[in-house]
Amino acid sequence: MPARLPSLTGLRFWAALLVVLYHLARKVGEVPVLGPLAWYGRSGVTFFFVLSGFVLAWTYDGAPTALRSFARRRFARIWPLHVLSTAVSLGADALIGAALPLAAALWSLPLLHPWARETVFGGNPASWSLGAEAWFYLLFPFLLRALAPRRRCWLPLALLCAALGPALWAAGALLPDDPAVRGWLLDYLPLTRTPQFVLGVVTGLAVRHGRLPRVPLAGAAAAVAGWHLLLVPWHAAAPDSVWWGPYSASQLLAAPLFAALLAAAAQRDAAGAGPRLLAGPVAVRLGEWSYAWYLVHEIGIRCWLGTAGRPAPGAPLLGVWLLLAAGSLLVAGGLYRWVERPCERALRGRPAHTAAPLPHPGLRVLRQRRRAVRPGQPSSEPSRLT
Numbered sequence: 001m002p003a004r005l006p007s008l009t010g011l012r013f014w015a016a017l018l019v020v021l022y023h024l025a026r027k028v029g030e031v032p033v034l035g036p037l038a039w040y041g042r043s044g045v046t047f048f049f050v051l052s053g054f055v056l057a058w059t060y061d062g063a064p065t066a067l068r069s070f071a072r073r074r075f076a077r078i079w080p081l082h083v084l085s086t087a088v089s090l091g092a093d094a095l096i097g098a099a100l101p102l103a104a105a106l107w108s109l110p111l112l113h114p115w116a117r118e119t120v121f122g123g124n125p126a127s128w129s130l131g132a133e134a135w136f137y138l139l140f141p142f143l144l145r146a147l148a149p150r151r152r153c154w155l156p157l158a159l160l161c162a163a164l165g166p167a168l169w170a171a172g173a174l175l176p177d178d179p180a181v182r183g184w185l186l187d188y189l190p191l192t193r194t195p196q197f198v199l200g201v202v203t204g205l206a207v208r209h210g211r212l213p214r215v216p217l218a219g220a221a222a223a224v225a226g227w228h229l230l231l232v233p234w235h236a237a238a239p240d241s242v243w244w245g246p247y248s249a250s251q252l253l254a255a256p257l258f259a260a261l262l263a264a265a266a267q268r269d270a271a272g273a274g275p276r277l278l279a280g281p282v283a284v285r286l287g288e289w290s291y292a293w294y295l296v297h298e299i300g301i302r303c304w305l306g307t308a309g310r311p312a313p314g315a316p317l318l319g320v321w322l323l324l325a326a327g328s329l330l331v332a333g334g335l336y337r338w339v340e341r342p343c344e345r346a347l348r349g350r351p352a353h354t355a356a357p358l359p360h361p362g363l364r365v366l367r368q369r370r371r372a373v374r375p376g377q378p379s380s381e382p383s384r385l386t
Contacts, residue, residue: 001058001208007265008055009287010278015051016290018044020297020325027301028324029310029317040231040250045129047258048294049193052133053200054262056140058208061148067141074137076347078291081340082130083109085295089124092299096306117184126295132190136197143201151211154202161199162256168192169252172243179241186248196255203259207266215264217275224257292332292340300328 021034022041030036060070086105093100105123107113113122114131121128147153168186175182186192206212231246240247268274277283301324311320 001270003059005055005058005266005269006284007269007274007278008051008262010280010283011261011265011287012048012051012290013283013286015044015047016294017325018042018047019294020328023298023301024321024324027305028320029313031318031321036232036235037228039235040228040246043228043250043254046193046196046251046254047261048129049132049136049196050200050203050255050258051262052136053140053197053202054204054207054259054266055200057144057201057204058266060140060144061205061208070141071137073348074134076344078130078133079111080343080347081292081295081335082111082124082127084335084339085292085299086123086127088296089299089302092303092306096303098302098306114188114190117181117188120184120188124295124299126298128188132188132193132197135190136194139194139197140201143198147202147205151205151209154206154211158199158202158206158259161195161202162259164195165252165255168195169243169249172248175243182243183248187251192252199255199259200262203263204266207263207270212263212267214267215260217261217264217268220257220261220264224254224261227254227257286329289329289332289336292335293329296331296335297324297328300324300331 018038018041020041021038022044025031025035025038025041030039086108090100090102090105101119101121101123104113104119104121107116107119108122108124108127108131111131111134113119114128122131147157172182172186175185203212228250231250234246234249238245265274265278269279304320304324311317
């Protein structure tokens with residue numbers, strides 16, 4: 001199986017775009033047609049949680065890695081840009097005269113902020129999902145140890161994780177009527193999001209070991225698009241404030257669709273037939289910028305609204321959409337090149353060979369002579385998604 005899955009990197013851009021359009025529609029104003037379609041684009045975060053589990057399973061299954069090295073890679077991957085974007089976000093709040101969430105920002109440094117409703121947004125609202133990711137990273141070595149040798153459990157566990165989404169959504173009827181409390185419990189609490197990550201892990205293992213039938217990429221993409229189209233009339237019929245509204249449903253029910261999309265894209269990459277729209281050099285580059293884009297785009301929106309206010313409908317509104325989306329994407333590209341990648345390389349350091357390995361029972365390791373990589377031959381370096 002290939003070490004790199006470029007189509008999954010390309011998909012990261014489209015998921016980040018969905019989140020960016022969601023914030024533009026809800027905070028800046030609705031552009032006709034596109035606004036209603038992006039009204040529940042926060043489902044892109046669900047995609048990232050499923051993607052995280054998928055890529056970690058693909059990368060570390062069958063690859064003994066020191067626990068210390070695994071933890072350092074995870075830290076190097078998300079923490080430097082998280083700290084920088086938090087500082088920039090606090091500076092933006094000070095600039096526009098907003099209250100500074102200093103206590104929440106301090107809790108966000110060890111990535112503990114989403115575990116309490118009062119601190120869930122940390123110093124940068126987008127960073128709440130990083131607290132969930134930190135929880136997933138803590139679970140992953142134990143999940144891999146439990147799941148890798150038990151292939152018969154993969155399908156039942158995947159079905160259970162898929163069923164937990166509707167069950168959690170329906171449980172909203174039993175929660176307090178306060179939308180803020182219900183929203184934190186169903187949408188932000190890392191425990192609630194854990195089934196999405198586990199579904200990604202199981203799907204990644206199943207695809208890597210050929211245990212999943214071929215999934216047509218066009219069909220999986222159409223299912224995801226159809227789901228978001230369905231949310232438009234649902235929104236017209238039920239407000240976000242009620243538990244049966246589409247806000248929580250858009251995030252809790254979409255995980256199986258995203259898992260199918262990831263499986264289809266990975267299968268195409270494994271067959272050497274990744275579509276150019278996802279696996280081409282431009283798509284991959286935009287996907288690499290997606291993490292920084294996710295963290296900084298809302299800061300730009302906040303600064304614009306705090307200084308210029310909401311634009312008038314029509315052409316001015318569309319122009320502000322384009323300016324904020326393109327401007328934050330260019331900033332993200334610079335952050336990726338001059339901050340994210342250099343810091344990640346520096347913090348990863350040399351691979352650890354002597355510490356305790358990442359648990360993987362039953363793995364046989366054979367010593368082989370190292371062969372030189374010929375020009376044009378794919379590298380065995382783990383995917384940049386990790």
